[in-house]
Amino acid sequence: MAIGEAGPGSTRRGAQPARLEETMRARLGRECVYVPSCRFGLYVALRHWCPPGGRVLMSPVNDDVIFFVVLAAGLRPVQAPLNPLDASIDLDAVPDETWRSVSAVLTTNLYGNPDPAPRLREKCDALGIPLFEDGAHAIGSAVGGRPVGAWGEASVFSLSKHVGAKAGGMLSLADPGLREAVEKTCAGLLTPNRLGSELAYAVRPYAEATVRELRLRRAAWAAIRLLGLADREEIRMPLRPDELALAADRAPGLDAHHPWVRVDMHDYRQESGPLRLRRIGRRLDRLDDVLDACRAGTELLLSTPWAKPREAHGTQPLFRVPLFVADRDAAIAALARQGIVVGYLYDPPLDDYAGAEFTDPSPAPEGARWFARHALPVDPLRARTVVEVLERSGARPAEAPGEPPRGGPAAGGLGQSLV
Numbered sequence: 001m002a003i004g005e006a007g008p009g010s011t012r013r014g015a016q017p018a019r020l021e022e023t024m025r026a027r028l029g030r031e032c033v034y035v036p037s038c039r040f041g042l043y044v045a046l047r048h049w050c051p052p053g054g055r056v057l058m059s060p061v062n063d064d065v066i067f068f069v070v071l072a073a074g075l076r077p078v079q080a081p082l083n084p085l086d087a088s089i090d091l092d093a094v095p096d097e098t099w100r101s102v103s104a105v106l107t108t109n110l111y112g113n114p115d116p117a118p119r120l121r122e123k124c125d126a127l128g129i130p131l132f133e134d135g136a137h138a139i140g141s142a143v144g145g146r147p148v149g150a151w152g153e154a155s156v157f158s159l160s161k162h163v164g165a166k167a168g169g170m171l172s173l174a175d176p177g178l179r180e181a182v183e184k185t186c187a188g189l190l191t192p193n194r195l196g197s198e199l200a201y202a203v204r205p206y207a208e209a210t211v212r213e214l215r216l217r218r219a220a221w222a223a224i225r226l227l228g229l230a231d232r233e234e235i236r237m238p239l240r241p242d243e244l245a246l247a248a249d250r251a252p253g254l255d256a257h258h259p260w261v262r263v264d265m266h267d268y269r270q271e272s273g274p275l276r277l278r279r280i281g282r283r284l285d286r287l288d289d290v291l292d293a294c295r296a297g298t299e300l301l302l303s304t305p306w307a308k309p310r311e312a313h314g315t316q317p318l319f320r321v322p323l324f325v326a327d328r329d330a331a332i333a334a335l336a337r338q339g340i341v342v343g344y345l346y347d348p349p350l351d352d353y354a355g356a357e358f359t360d361p362s363p364a365p366e367g368a369r370w371f372a373r374h375a376l377p378v379d380p381l382r383a384r385t386v387v388e389v390l391e392r393s394g395a396r397p398a399e400a401p402g403e404p405p406r407g408g409p410a411a412g413g414l415g416q417s418l419v
Helices: 015-028 038-049 064-072 096-101 117-127 176-189 195-213 217-226 241-248 254-261 274-285 287-302 328-336 350-354 366-374 380-393
Strands: 031-035 055-058 076-079 104-107 131-134 154-158 169-173 321-324 375-378
Touching: 015 031, 015 169, 015 274, 031 038, 031 176, 038 064, 038 104, 038 131, 038 154, 038 169, 038 176, 038 254, 055 064, 064 076, 064 241, 064 254, 064 350, 076 350, 096 117, 104 117, 117 131, 169 176, 241 254, 274 287, 287 321, 287 380, 321 380, 328 375, 328 380, 366 375, 375 380
Parallel strands: 055 076, 055 104, 104 131, 131 154
Antiparallel strands: 031 169, 154 169, 321 375
16 A cells, blocks of 8 residues: 555545546446546555556556556556557567566556456466556447456556546555555545635636637637746656656655656646536436447547558557558647647657657657557547548548558548538
């Protein structure tokens, strides 16, 4: 357990978190504990199951924040080989000596595409190590006849993604008997709720709606940068290796790694107030409608020339659908001109980004590099507009490793059916 970090925080649960937990419990069939963010929940899980100094097999195509959560837990990230078409862990390409050295496995389920959880479960059972599932992008995905998040000792979900609440997370547990201990650890790591933060959260949707209405996205982003409020200028945040090495000497612990773990969500460990919890509840009540729309958009996007064949798990309600274009920058610019912002890019892979000082590199990095360089993750809720824009811009499909060359999409092909 997270020995030495938990303070005297209360484990009392209010009615609102309990309702959110019950909703997710019904979806997963597992015990669920509300947490203020997915990254916070993952930290708690890693600290519970993994003694400091352990090694965690994970995907190099992942949010850098998750990488820093693993470091904050006092663990060594070990980067796995990936399937280049969906960025799932390629079990067969992981060397035997790597399997023998790791003390846990962390899935990513990138954009909602499931990692091979049934096989990973078997492998972890054979090795006697825990499996953790990051379901931030995969709250509606399934694999092997179970929901993503129902395979590991623990799984974490974000309520900022499909749910759209821009706050909140869920930590699910295979063993319901661990709930009290996990709640106690969470309470000791939380920071108090702040009224100013709650009010800012309450007005944020209205401010964002005004920006969209007045087409002020560029001006708003420029103002954020001018005020020094932008956490990153590039896809990856600055590594700051000298500072990170000093923080490693103080691991495990969130405080030393706070400058990295907080990026893009400064209140990631702050206790949720009633305004936040009520909005999350309302959004969660509408999740099934969102998932239905995401599934329909995913199906359309996977029928386009920019999609790649993948292992059949049925049509998942993806959070983002990775299309593959030869000139991604040009495609991003074409979509931006229509008000579609492409985010959730993870380029370069974490081993290229962080280097061997902070992580074990993948023994077969080519698949991750190809995916990170070519994937264009697009919102399935904007599927029709995305297809129209890519067709008009003449975007050519990228050739996957080993794939024979092919031409671009036929003019008017899919677009005719979208009018």
